[in-house]
Amino acid sequence: MSFSRFEDFIAYQPQVAQMLLNSFRKNRLAHAYIFEGPRGTKKPAAALLFAKRLLCLNPGTDQNPCGTCRNCLRIDKGTHPNVFSIKADGENIKVDQIRQMISELARTSVEDGPRIYIVEEADRMRAEAANALLKTLEEPGNDIYAVMLTDKFASLLKTIVSRSQVMHFRPLEKAVVRSELLAKKIPPCLAGVIPEYTNNVEDALRIAQSNEMTAMFDLVPELYGTAGKNDESMVLRFKEIRDAVFASTEMTDYFLTLLILYQKDLLLCKLARVSEIVWTPDQEKLQRLAALVSQEWLEDILGKMLALKSRLRYNIIDSLAFDNLLIQLERGFMHAI
Numbered sequence: 001m002s003f004s005r006f007e008d009f010i011a012y013q014p015q016v017a018q019m020l021l022n023s024f025r026k027n028r029l030a031h032a033y034i035f036e037g038p039r040g041t042k043k044p045a046a047a048l049l050f051a052k053r054l055l056c057l058n059p060g061t062d063q064n065p066c067g068t069c070r071n072c073l074r075i076d077k078g079t080h081p082n083v084f085s086i087k088a089d090g091e092n093i094k095v096d097q098i099r100q101m102i103s104e105l106a107r108t109s110v111e112d113g114p115r116i117y118i119v120e121e122a123d124r125m126r127a128e129a130a131n132a133l134l135k136t137l138e139e140p141g142n143d144i145y146a147v148m149l150t151d152k153f154a155s156l157l158k159t160i161v162s163r164s165q166v167m168h169f170r171p172l173e174k175a176v177v178r179s180e181l182l183a184k185k186i187p188p189c190l191a192g193v194i195p196e197y198t199n200n201v202e203d204a205l206r207i208a209q210s211n212e213m214t215a216m217f218d219l220v221p222e223l224y225g226t227a228g229k230n231d232e233s234m235v236l237r238f239k240e241i242r243d244a245v246f247a248s249t250e251m252t253d254y255f256l257t258l259l260i261l262y263q264k265d266l267l268l269c270k271l272a273r274v275s276e277i278v279w280t281p282d283q284e285k286l287q288r289l290a291a292l293v294s295q296e297w298l299e300d301i302l303g304k305m306l307a308l309k310s311r312l313r314y315n316i317i318d319s320l321a322f323d324n325l326l327i328q329l330e331r332g333f334m335h336a337i
């Protein structure tokens, strides 16, 4: 999917979008760009907007492509012969792939006007392939542009970096991820919480649409719902969902993140910062639970949760530590400390 206008691009990536827009305004484009940043930061959409603006037959004075000419339409459909996508064939992007592309370009189907190479996972390009590509870009008279995408900037060859203009794509703002989820008809409550877990829109959507993960989303407030009740037990309730929690590292991480968010919300209620909570539908319950315990205890447990989370980063799943955590949670609310 491409951005259709620079305004859309700016909403996701204000800095790089503005830089690129200015280059078009001043007619000062580089021939080689590196779009660098984590997954899910809209690099491919930006590369297609770049191609569209270059090839559009009626670009506006605001620099936006028209979106309706035959070139714009073909780029949307992925059928424009002047826009080439290069992907690794096996482990690496091979020099033969680049040479073949250049020779194809020299003859047949290509139309007049600029040509744009979009190199996916550019960190897989070895020196020989990179040199072949950059050489054609730098030959005078060639109206050719390369946009190289990578989420592993550190692995990119120095020769590529030094001959390109680097654009740093930043992780998306939580508010942007949230509005994207809302636009996809994800319930507001989920759309509020998931961006606290990931700022990758694709991952966020996958979570919002996964039955196992949304079930987990309901289980955490339910677990806390048993807190402080004589006839219910957090520990026993946790035992029932244990298998689901430990089904995969991702699931454990997700569950723990939800626990942390809930615990944080409790702390925010305790601090009378209710407007900042993410679990908005649970506000009443959160306030009732927060009143049972002290700020120190809430912070102490939150610290333990965060420590568990940092160990998960090294793929250490300590299920005993989770059991202990649940015991402490249950006791805390029971004895109202």
Ligand SMILES: [Zn+2]
Binding pocket: 055, 056, 057, 058, 059, 065, 066, 067, 068, 069, 070, 071, 072, 073
């Ligand atoms: Zn157009």
